[in-house]
Amino acid sequence: MDIFVQQIINGLVLGSIYALVALGYTMVYGIMGLINFAHGEVVMIGAMVALFFVKAFSGLPVVILLPLALAAAVCVCMAIGFSIERIAYRPLRHAPKLAPLITAIGISIILQHLAMLIWGRNYHAFPPVIPVSAHEIFGATITSLQVFIVLIAAAMMAGLTLLIQRTRLGRAMRATSQNPAIAQLMGVNINQIISATFVIGSALAAVAGLMVSANYSIAHYYMGFMLGLKAFTAAVLGGIGNLAGAMLGGILLGIIESLGAGYIGDLTGGFLGSHYQDIFAFFVLIGVLIFRPSGLIGERVAERA
Amino acid sequence: MNTLRVSRMTLALSAALALFGCGQKEEPKAAAPAPAPAAAAPAAPAATAITVKIGHVAPLTGPQAHLGKDNENAARMAIDELNAKGLEIGGAKVTLELVPEDDQADPKQGTIVAQKLVDAKVNGVVGHLNSGTTIPASKIYFDAGIPQISGSATNPKYTQQGFATAFRVMANDVQQGKVLGEYAAKQLAGKSVAIIDDRTAYGQGLADEFEKGAKGAGAAVVTREFTNDKATDFAAILTKIKSTKADVIFYGGMDAQAGPMAKQMKSLGVKAAFLTGDGGCTPEFIKLAGDASEGQYCSLPGVPLDQMPGGKAFNDAFSAKYGQIQLYAPYVYDAVMVMVDAMKRAGSVEAAKYLPEIGKTDYQGVTAKIQFDEKGDLKGGAISLYQVKGGKWEYRETVGGGAPAAPVAAEAPKADGEKKS
Structure with a gap:
């Protein structure tokens, strides 16, 4: 039983990070019908900036240092998100859908190699500035950092939902998502709204980046690729274009991966081992897409992508 | 309509992945120096200088x-040193040229760059780093008759394929896995061990031998x-x-x-010891x-750097130029030296002529005295064990290799014998 609880906790921590990154994919898709493949790289840059900020100012007390590092990462990521949209997507807004997809991949490779040039090929260890204490719940172990990650992720998601549902900006975003042309006629500056979407998504990516690098105490110029792919899968699982779907998809994917790796060997009598962890996750994804092609809680909106 | 959208999206994703892969493959090609024009030089007035390309x-x-850059730096250092000294093979003045390639630790990419080196007509190849890339690539070098010396591929299969062109200057995983397994069971008093590996040729092979x-x-x-x-x-x-309450966890990987x-x-x-x-x-x-x-514990083929015959001098020279040694640099340096040594003895830079000389190598390298057995494996390779103490790898003991290969290894371990420094 304690092992089961532990696996659920493992999955919840991993899933919270997936969910935060998945929000970035799903917001952009919801508004522009475009998959921003460079989003994983933005997470990586957030992690790198935060890590090097912490390294440079490790003398400061943690309560000041971490928010400052986060602020630095968020600012850099927002600037990058804004530039990505300006440089790679805005000029192609009326081009065929394949063109921005290709620039997205191009930007992703450029960012990755830029990071390699700036920060080098080595793995970077996150300085051990955060005091970590382990706690026991139902026989399972959870660290204070992990509790913090789940709470922050939940707070960010709640904040984003409020922003979309309750504010003027959120209303404009929803309007743009439904029909950009009409939204523009109604006085919505859609260029501004799309920029805002990228900036907000990138800020969430920066938070996720700090979480990943602090939790695994590792950052590397290559880390964004796999993380981005998993988060994209999570977004599709939940229903891409739907905020609640991205959160649900992220957390589900994390839990499926944990349980998959933990129990698949025992369930199949050793026939399939934990190396089928990823396959297990994609199996579930395929199953969901067969029965619910628009994801678990994806809206059946009219085709406008 | 909905199905239409999803299928379009999955199509887009697969296209994206395919493109991503291609994009990466293009990158190293652009980065590598264009090798072709350099080869066409020798007939020119530049005396009788020959350019020998080493991949x-x-x-x-x-x-x-x-780790890859570390290896490349070591190969570059060996070549720069040999060029600076002035090299003469079979009466002709020889300039060595390094042709660096990137295999991304990916077996597929490993064979692509191997073919590229063969097409570029290199005289010999040093590498690859990973067993997973070295093994498939070794077939390509064998078919082209190009000698290959790896400084770090430790999977036994590499030299067991019957390829006369395959050599390594490091003990293989049969030796290493056995020592580790026995160490876990005896010195660490492990009654029950759990094994994790990364499913690469190296990790899996080592984990199998450990088991x-x-x-x-x-x-x-x-x-x-x-x-x-x-x-x-x-x-x-x-x-x-x-949940299995294992005493020792072994990881085969990087x-x-x-x-x-x-x-x-x-x-x-988890309270288990990690190895x-x-x-x-x-x-x-x-x-x-x-x-x-x-x-925690780890093992390394060979002896600690400061107990290697030329360890200190190598460390000083390398770190002055490229910074701290990561892992395999001294082995790669030796691999280049062994290859050039064989060329010198054969009096030729042609692969077919100097290949038999590699097998007869008897070379005092930085890492050990290098001799090969009939398969191309290092003779009498030693395995050393280390433990982290006070944030540094500390030397514990050396197993095997007592024979002529590494006489220094048998000496009493020095108290401060840490691996890096």
Whole structure:
């Protein structure tokens, strides 16, 4: 039983990070019908900036240092998100859908190699500035950092939902998502709204980046690729274009991966081992897409992508 | 309508992935110096100077890029030193030229760059870094008759394929896995051991040999778990291992996974001792694992750097130029030296002529006295064990290799015999 609880906790921590990154994919898709493949790289840059900020100012007390590092990462990521949209997507807004997809991949490779040039090929260890204490719940172990990650992720998601549902900006975003042309006629500056979407998504990516690098105490110029792919899968699982779907998809994917790796060997009598962890996750994804092609809680909106 | 959208999206994703792959493959080509024009030079007035191209392959991008660059730097250093001294082979003045390639630690890419080196008509190849890339590439070099010396591929299969062109200057995983397995069962008093590997030729091969060694010494293997060489999250498999109450956890893989793995063991409250092979035996491991690295073990083929015949001098020269040694640099340096030594003895830079001389090598290298057996494996390779003490790898003991290969290894271990420095 304690092992089961532990696996659920493992999955919840991993899933919270997936969910935060998945929000970035799903917001952009919801508004522009475009998959921003460079989003994983933005997470990586957030992690790198935060890590090097912490390294440079490790003398400061943690309560000041971490928010400052986060602020630095968020600012850099927002600037990058804004530039990505300006440089790679805005000029192609009326081009065929394949063109921005290709620039997205191009930007992703450029960012990755830029990071390699700036920060080098080595793995970077996150300085051990955060005091970590382990706690026991139902026989399972959870660290204070992990509790913090789940709470922050939940707070960010709640904040984003409020922003979309309750504010003027959120209303404009929803309007743009439904029909950009009409939204523009109604006085919505859609260029501004799309920029805002990228900036907000990138800020969430920066938070996720700090979480990943602090939790695994590792950052590397290559880390964004796999993380981005998993988060994209999570977004599709939940229903891409739907905020609640991205959160649900992220957390589900994390839990499926944990349980998959933990129990698949025992369930199949050793026939399939934990190396089928990823396959297990994609199996579930395929199953969901067969029965619910628009994801678990994806809206059946009219085709406008 | 909805199905239409999803299928379009999956199509887009697969297209994207395919493109992503291609994009990466293009990159190293652009980065590599154009080798073709340099070859056409010799007939020119420049006396009788010949340019000899030596290929070097290692992952220069991707998660193991730090190890790959380390290897490349070592090869470059060897070549620069030989060029600076002035090299004469068979009466002709020879200039060596390094042709560096990037295989991304990917077996597919490994064969592509191997073919590229063959097409560029290199005289010999040093590399690759990973067993997983070295083994498929070795067939291509064998078919083209190009000698290959790897400084770090330790999977036994590499030299067991019957390729006369394949050599390595490091002990293989049969020796290493056996020593590790016995060490886990005896010195660490492991009654039950759990094994994790990264499913690469290296990690899996080493884990298999470890399993044999541990079982042979009386330990029970309670579970065998798997990850991959790009993973960072091991909570799920470690939780499962925790439920088996194993005394020792062995990981077959590289430092980038071993470090975070040791750290996550600590935060999950896993009390078992952690043991890994040469891939995790780096300063990076300690940096990544932080204080969770304390007391953990690793093994490395060969003897500690400061006990190597030319270890100190090499370390000084290398770190002055390229910074701290990561892992395999001295072995790669020796690999280049052994290759050029064979060319000198054969009096020829032609592969067919100097290849038989590599087998007859008797060379005092930085790492050890290098001689090959009939398969191309290093004779009498020693295995050393290390433990983290006070944030540094500390030398514990050397097993095997007592024979002529490494006489220094038999000496009493020095108290401060740390591996890096």
